Amino acid sequence: MAVVEFWFEFASTYSYPAAFAVEERARAVGVRLAWRSFLLAPIFGAQGWNDSPFNIYPAKGKYMWRDLARICARQGLPLRRPTQFPRNGLLAARVACRYAEEQWLPEFVRRVYAANFRDDRDISSAEVVGHVIDSLGLKAEEILAEAQTQNSKDALRTQTDRAIKLGLIGAPSFAVEGEIFWGGDRVEQAFDWALGKRDVVAL
Amino acid sequence: MAVVEFWFEFASTYSYPAAFAVEERARAVGVRLAWRSFLLAPIFGAQGWNDSPFNIYPAKGKYMWRDLARICARQGLPLRRPTQFPRNGLLAARVACRYAEEQWLPEFVRRVYAANFRDDRDISSAEVVGHVIDSLGLKAEEILAEAQTQNSKDALRTQTDRAIKLGLIGAPSFAVEGEIFWGGDRVEQAFDWALGKRDVVAL
Numbered sequence: 001m002a003v004v005e006f007w008f009e010f011a012s013t014y015s016y017p018a019a020f021a022v023e024e025r026a027r028a029v030g031v032r033l034a035w036r037s038f039l040l041a042p043i044f045g046a047q048g049w050n051d052s053p054f055n056i057y058p059a060k061g062k063y064m065w066r067d068l069a070r071i072c073a074r075q076g077l078p079l080r081r082p083t084q085f086p087r088n089g090l091l092a093a094r095v096a097c098r099y100a101e102e103q104w105l106p107e108f109v110r111r112v113y114a115a116n117f118r119d120d121r122d123i124s125s126a127e128v129v130g131h132v133i134d135s136l137g138l139k140a141e142e143i144l145a146e147a148q149t150q151n152s153k154d155a156l157r158t159q160t161d162r163a164i165k166l167g168l169i170g171a172p173s174f175a176v177e178g179e180i181f182w183g184g185d186r187v188e189q190a191f192d193w194a195l196g197k198r199d200v201v202a203l
Numbered sequence: 204m205a206v207v208e209f210w211f212e213f214a215s216t217y218s219y220p221a222a223f224a225v226e227e228r229a230r231a232v233g234v235r236l237a238w239r240s241f242l243l244a245p246i247f248g249a250q251g252w253n254d255s256p257f258n259i260y261p262a263k264g265k266y267m268w269r270d271l272a273r274i275c276a277r278q279g280l281p282l283r284r285p286t287q288f289p290r291n292g293l294l295a296a297r298v299a300c301r302y303a304e305e306q307w308l309p310e311f312v313r314r315v316y317a318a319n320f321r322d323d324r325d326i327s328s329a330e331v332v333g334h335v336i337d338s339l340g341l342k343a344e345e346i347l348a349e350a351q352t353q354n355s356k357d358a359l360r361t362q363t364d365r366a367i368k369l370g371l372i373g374a375p376s377f378a379v380e381g382e383i384f385w386g387g388d389r390v391e392q393a394f395d396w397a398l399g400k401r402d403v404v405a406l
Contacts, residue, residue: 011360043262046262047260047262057241057372059249059250059252059370059372060372062370063370063372063383063385067384067385070392070402074402075268110322114393167265167266169260169262169263169266180266180268180269182266184387185386185388185389186388189273197275199276199277
């Protein structure tokens with residue numbers, strides 16, 4: 001069966017509730033997930049944006065924060081609006097890319113999101129990311145060093161290039177054999193696609 | 204019980220499947236609908252856009268057409284990508300605003316959308332809009348004249364001003380006592396809100 005790629009960026013607000021919901025839902029319907037971290041900056045940069053569109057377009061930002069609050073409330077997920085937005089998720093993304101196949105990866109991802117959107121911690125700092133790694137019973141120093149080797153940096157760059165080639169325009173997104181679904185609210189459609197329930201479309 | 208306002212713009216692609224689905228779903232859950240036509244141009248203009256963002260940002264446009272095709276396929280709704288996009292829905296919006304309370308209004312709205320997105324007809328023309336009115340067994344000439352009086356023009360302008368004040372950023376949107384839900388995929392959340400199933404949110 002087709003794998004569902006879950007594409008996320010640590011700065012992305014809507015990726016927070018999605019990261020907390022996706023694994024359980026995938027298990028419920030029997031779909032295999034692959035976690036794919038990437039960076040939105042090059043994708044937004046190609047549109048001429050050097051900041052989050054939610055900051056560039058305040059009306060969009062205002063709606064997003066309210067919508068996010070409703071989504072988190074529905075999921076029973078705490079949300080505190082971070083004092084800084086967006087926060088640079090580069091280091092965490094490198095860890096997530098380098099260790100994508102590890103069993104602890106999904107929990108690492110969720111804890112980084114919680115640090116940002118629940119605890120208002122600065123996830124761009126090695127201290128905060130290291131603290132998350134520690135909390136999983138792993139060796140932070142080792143993992144952070146490995147995540148910042150040239151190989152690991154290149155791996156994230158390559159993965160972000162793949163996101164661009166796939167045509168991703170935001171996060172979170174789902175990809176199933178090249179078919180793209182944008183937004184946490186598209187998770188069931190992506191799963192259906194992976195399960196072979198594909199609507200015939202011709203355009 | 205709170206009324207759900209369905210805000211739509213005739214140029215809007217995602218409003219097409221929403222217009223075909225919303226009434227049946229509202230009936231199924233026992234929610235009262237109000238149809239609200241408005242214009243996106245002043246809202247997009249405030250963001251510095253003088254065209255559809257789907258044209259300004261081709262990556263977004265590419266994704267949208269594919270996503271729309273999937274949504275229409277799911278609903279069993281034919282879709283032909285119009286040779287011109289967006290098409291000016293001003294005249295149709297004036298009709299929809301002036302005759303919002305008429306029983307035939309929802310069917311008029313759906314037929315205008317079908318003319319644009321199924322039949323690739325130019326809905327900016329009085330001929331095409333008139334043909335839709337005729338097809339409902341109504342007097343096109345009379346209705347088109349009435350829709351273009353100063354009163355009717357002002358009514359649509361006032362309604363679009365209200366959309367701006369509500370904070371609408373796109374179409375379709377739902378509004379329930381000032382609470383905004385953007386996107387056809389938010390219909391159930393909007394209905395839940397109207398039914399009193401409101402998640403407690405504080406931000």
